[in-house]
Amino acid sequence: MHVVIMGCGRVGSSLAAAVERLGHSVAVVDKDAQAFRRLGTDFHGRQVVGGGFDRRVLVEAGIEEAAAFAAVSSGDNSNIISARVARETFGVEHVVARIYDAKRAEVYERLGIPTVATVPWTTDRLMRTLLPDGVASAWRDPTGKVAVVQLPMHEGWVGHTVASLEQATGARVAFVMRFGTGVLPTPKTVVQADDLVYVAALSGTISDVTSAAGQSPEEAS
Template identity: 30%
Template structure:
C-alpha cells in the first residue's frame, strides 16, 4: 500500500520502520529537513520537507494515489487538518493522533464529521493497558483477542513456583489447566515451546486463555493474584488523568503526586475523589510519608524516562507493589527489560501497534486476512489473528497433518464464540478466527504458516 506519514517524531519514525519492513511504499512529511535526513539514512522512504496540512505539499507527496495518510505531529489540530485535506484531495483512509482530553469526550463526533478512519490517543491507549494490568496484577502484559473473549497474558515465573522445572505438557496433564503456553522469554531468547520444553524461575511466559481459565490457572499454579486496593501514581499528566477516570468505577484508593501546583489544582477539580499531593515524586521522604511501603500498585508516569525508572527501582526496594513504568524512548528496550521495573508501558509503541493493526485490517479488505496483530516481544515474536475464508486450502485438514513452519504455534480457534484450545485432531472451518503465535514476523495470509 502507498502510505503517507505526516510528522517524523518517535511515533512517525517507529511506524515508518515497521511499515517499511512489511513492504509498504512510505512517504514522510516533516518541516525539519535534518530529522528527515536522519530517518532516510536508516529507512528506504521518500521524504518531503514542508507543512503536511498544505494542499500543495500533500500533492507533492502523491496524496491522489495514496491508500492511507497518518498524521502524528505534536498538534491535534494540525493532525485533524492534515486528514481533512487528505480526504478532499485524495479520498484515502486517514488516521489522526488526537491527545487532548478536551477532545476525548467528542471523539466520535470528530471522527464522523472529519470522516476519520481512526482517531488514536497514545495516553488513553496506555491508560487502558494499565487498567487491565491492575485487574490482573501478576501479569506483565495483557492483550485481548477474539473480541475480548480470550486474552494473551504474559507473567514472570516467581521463585519457588510449582512451574519451575515443569514441562509445558504437564500444565494440562498435572495441573489440569486449560491454558496454552505459546511463548517463553529467557534472557534475550524467545522460544515457541513444544510439550517437552522445561520452564524455569525467571522465565517470562506468554499464554492464551479465557477469563475464567486465567484465574483458575493462577490458583492451581499457587500464584496469588492479589487484588489491588491502594495505588500511588507519580506524575499528573494526561495518562494519569485518563487512567484515574478509567478506574473511577472501582473501589481503588488512588494517590497522585505532582510537582506542578497549577496542575494539582486542575486535577483536584477534575478528580474530586482522588488524593492529590503537591510535591516532588522523587523525594524519598515524601514517598515514605505517603505510604509507598504499604501501596499495592505503584506507577511512575512522569515525562522523564530516567526518573520513572529510578522511581520504580526504589518502589521495588521498599514494597511488594505491582510496578508500572512509563518509558518513551524505545532505543534501550533490552536494558530496560533486564531491570525490575514490573510492566513497562511504551505509549509510542502502543500507538504504532494500534495503527499497524489498522493497516493490517486494510490489507485484509485488499486480500490479506489478518484480523489483529500484537507484538509479544518487539521484532521477535507476534501473535496474529486470521479469519479462515471459504476457499482456504487449509480447510478440514487436521492440524497434525499440516506442515507448519518451525517456531510457529496454532494457539487458539474461535468458532462462533466457542473457544477451542487446538489439539492435533482439530481442523479449521470457514468463518473461524485462528490465533497464530510465531517468531516469523510479517505473515500476511493463513497460508504463510506452512513451510
Template identity: 40%
Template structure:
C-alpha cells in the first residue's frame, strides 16, 4: 500500500517505521525538517518538508494515488483539516486522524473519518485502521476498550446464524440493517446477503472477530 503520514513526532515516526518495515510505501510530511531524524537511518520511505494541508505538498506526495493517510501532527485543528481534505477532495480510501479532544473525535467519526484520541492511541491500532479496515468503527466506548463496528455481511456468512458470530462477553451482534428496516437480532436470526451488521466487540477481540468474518489476516479493527 501507498501511505502518507503527516507529522513526524514520536507517534508519527513510529507509525512510519512500523508500516515501512511491513513492506508499505511510506511518505512522511512535516513542516520541520529536523523532525525526520526520528525516522532513523534505516527508514526506506520518502520525506517531504511542508505543511500537511498545502495542495502542492499533497500533490508532491502523490495523494491522488494514495491508499491511506494518517494525520498525526500536534494540532487537532490541522489533523481534522488534513483528514477532511484527504477524504472529501482526494477520496483517499482509508484516513485516520489523531485528535486529543474526544468530543471532536466523535464528530469526525460521524463524518466518516476514523479518529484516535490520546486515550486510545497506539501505533498498532493506527496501522490496523490504515491497512486492515473493512470494519468501520462508528463508536468507541469508555476509554476505547470496546467499539461498535459496522460492516456489510461477507458473502460467506450469508445463511449463517447470529450465534455463529457471538462470543459471550466479547463479541455481540447488536443490530442488523436489512433493506429499509433495522432489526434487533436473536441468537437464531439468519444473516442475509447485503445485511449491514452493527457489532459490539472488545478491542482486544478484534482479531478474533475478523477471523470469524473470514476477513484476511485476522488483524485488529
C-alpha cells in the first residue's frame, strides 16, 4: 500500500517511519527541504518539496496510486485543503487531517474528512498520565463536545438498572465491560458487581455525571 503524508514535523516524520516499518511505501511532502532531516538515514521513501495541495506535487508523491493520505502539517487550513484535494480530486479512500482548532473539526467532518482534534486528544493523554485514577475519556468526538468515559460508581448502584443510572446522571450508558466482554445494555440491564460502565456525555457535564454516579442511588435521586 502507498501512503502520502503532508507535513514532515515530529508527527509526520514519526508516522512515516511507522508506516514504512509495516512494509508500506511512503512519500512525505513538505515545503521545507530541511524538514526531511527528521526522517533519518533509514527512511527509504520519497521526499517531495512543495505544498500539500499542489496537484503537481501530489502527483510526484504518488497520490494517484495512494491508498491513504494524512495531512499533519502545522496549519489547519493547509491540512484540510490538502485532505479535500486528496479525497475529491484523486479519490484517495483513506484520508485524515490533523486539526488544532477543535471547533472547526465539526465543519470538516461534515465535508467527509475524518479529523483528529489535537488539543482534546492531547489533553486526554496527559490526564491519563497525570491522574491515572481520575476520569479521562476513552473516546472523544473530533469536535471535543462528546466524550465516552469509564464511570466510577458508588457500590450502591449494583442491582439497579441502567435506566435508573442514566436518569440520575444525565448520561447515556454506551456499553458495559462484564468479565472482560463488552455488553450493549438495554434500559432494563442490571448493573452487576465488577462491571465497568462506560457512558457517553457532553464534555462540560462529565464532572456532574461522575459526581452523581459517585453517590448512592438514594442520594442521587
